[in-house]
Structure formats: C-alpha cells, structure tokens
Amino acid sequence: MKFFIAFAVLIAGISAVPHHDINSIDFSNERLVTDAIEDVIEEVSQAIKDAGLDPFHIKREDFNYALPVPELFKIDAYIDEVLSTGLSNIKTNRLYYSVLLSRLYFDLELPLIHFSLGGAKADAVLFNHDLGASGSGSVDVESIRVVGDIDIYLGIITGVSVQSIDISFTLGDIKSNANLVILGEDYSDDFNNYVGGVVPETIKAHYNEINELFEIVILDLINEHL
Structure with missing residues (x-):
C-alpha cells in the first residue's frame, strides 16, 4: 500500500498551499493560478526525494535474535538490495484554470512506481x-492517475472557498515478478497472481468508493488551509 500513502502525501501537499499564498494569487489570471499549482507540485516532488522515498534504497540489513534457550526460538535473517523508485515522478498531463467558470481542471499521474528486492532470507x-x-523479485505499479476538477468560489467578503470537487482515480496495472519460498514450498505463482491480479481487480472494482474518499479528504485538506 506504499504507493497509496505516497499519493496521499502528494495530494495533501498540492492542497496545502499556505493561506497567504492563496490570497496573493490573482485568480483573474489563468497562468498565475496554474504556475502556483505547478510550483507546489515541484515542492512536493522535492520533499519526497528529501525524505529519502525516491529513490528508497537499503543495501543490506541483517537481523539476529535468540532466546536464552535458543532451542525455543532463534532467527537469522537478512534483506538485500531493497529499491523503490518513481514516487516523486509526478507528471502533469493537464492543468488548467478557467477564469470564466472559476474552476481548476487537473490530470496528474505517477507513471511507474518500481519496487525490487535483491534477496531476503530468514x-x-x-x-x-x-x-x-x-x-526476491520486483513489483511495478503502472499509471496511478487522478483526474478531476475543483469548483472555486471567489467571495468579496468571504474570500476563496471550494464549492465542490470531482475526482476520478484510476490504476493502470500492477505487475509482479517475485520469487517466494516458505517452508520449502514455492508460493511464487500464488503471490504474483494475488499482487498482480487480485489487488488491481479489487481496486478497480471499488473506484467509486475510492473517488468518494479522495473527494472528502481533499476537500477537508483544502478547507484547512483557506
């Protein structure tokens, strides 16, 4: 679920334009509005990188533990070459503000998020x-996309407020190429079928609920910063 968390961070960052910045934007100028949003997208992308999430890399980690009587329990484990890339690659397919309608249209995408594991053993x-x-193996999450529009109200006394939000979240695909052996049994096919089949199918079957959740969360985030 890491890509959902990252995308939530992205949306939160885009929404969290400081109050004074919003009031300083000239909403009669389409270009100034879109430039301000693009600046925030760049800041969020850089924040993801600065947080060590893209790339996220663990060269090797070892773990050892044993009870005073090791026959009861002990474990020796390691993970090797953990890599995640693509979380900060925020692609703006469309970003347009209509002065006439006071509506912001956007189409944002994370084209590819790659996870790989060189090896792990316990x-x-x-x-x-x-x-x-x-x-060991890899998982690729393809085309996490959010398309939508935000209806903005510009009041002389009340200032900027959001009337409504319409969101359409879609997922391209998830491709899993992993090797998994537990207690001598090969579960690679089961794992790949679940991650690459059941998970994306379940997500797509619940687009309406996911979109509703995004609309509620984003509206709350925006209102907190107005």
Whole structure:
C-alpha cells in the first residue's frame, strides 16, 4: 500500500498551499493560478526525494535474535538490495484554470512506481523445528492517475472557498515478478497472481468508493488551509 500513502502525501501537499499564498494569487489570471499549482507540485516532488522515498534504497540489513534457550526460538535473517523508485515522478498531463467558470481542471499521474528486492532470507528455530523463508523479485505499479476538477468560489467578503470537487482515480496495472519460498514450498505463482491480479481487480472494482474518499479528504485538506 506504499504507493497509496505516497499519493496521499502528494495530494495533501498540492492542497496545502499556505493561506497567504492563496490570497496573493490573482485568480483573474489563468497562468498565475496554474504556475502556483505547478510550483507546489515541484515542492512536493522535492520533499519526497528529501525524505529519502525516491529513490528508497537499503543495501543490506541483517537481523539476529535468540532466546536464552535458543532451542525455543532463534532467527537469522537478512534483506538485500531493497529499491523503490518513481514516487516523486509526478507528471502533469493537464492543468488548467478557467477564469470564466472559476474552476481548476487537473490530470496528474505517477507513471511507474518500481519496487525490487535483491534477496531476503530468514532461518528460524521454533521449539526445535527448523523454519525458513526466502524471497526476491520486483513489483511495478503502472499509471496511478487522478483526474478531476475543483469548483472555486471567489467571495468579496468571504474570500476563496471550494464549492465542490470531482475526482476520478484510476490504476493502470500492477505487475509482479517475485520469487517466494516458505517452508520449502514455492508460493511464487500464488503471490504474483494475488499482487498482480487480485489487488488491481479489487481496486478497480471499488473506484467509486475510492473517488468518494479522495473527494472528502481533499476537500477537508483544502478547507484547512483557506
């Protein structure tokens, strides 16, 4: 679910234009409005990079633990070459503000988020029983896209407010090419079918609910900063 969290951070950042910045924008000038939004998108993209999320890289981590009586429980594990890229690559397919309608139209996309694992392995003992698991591979999340429009009200006394938001969230595809072995059994196909099949199908089957949630969250975020 990491890509959903990242996208929520993106939307929050775009919405969180400081109050004084909003009031300083000339809403009679289409270009100034879109330039201000583009600046925020760039800031969010840079913030994701500065937070170490793109690229996110773990060269190697080892973990070892044992009870004082190791026959009851002990574990030796490692992960190697964990990599995630693409979270900050925010593509603006369309960004337009209509002065006549006081409406902002947008089409934003994360074209590709890549996750890969060079290798991971865990060997454990539980009550004198040997347990083990290993994994490697990659998962690609393709085309996370949000298209929508925001109806803005410009009041002489009340200032800037948002009348309504319409959101259309879509997911292109998820491709999983992973290897997973647990207790000597190969679960690679099961994992790949679930991540690359069940997960995207479930998301697509609930577009309406996801869009409704985005609309509620984004509206709340915007109102907090107006």
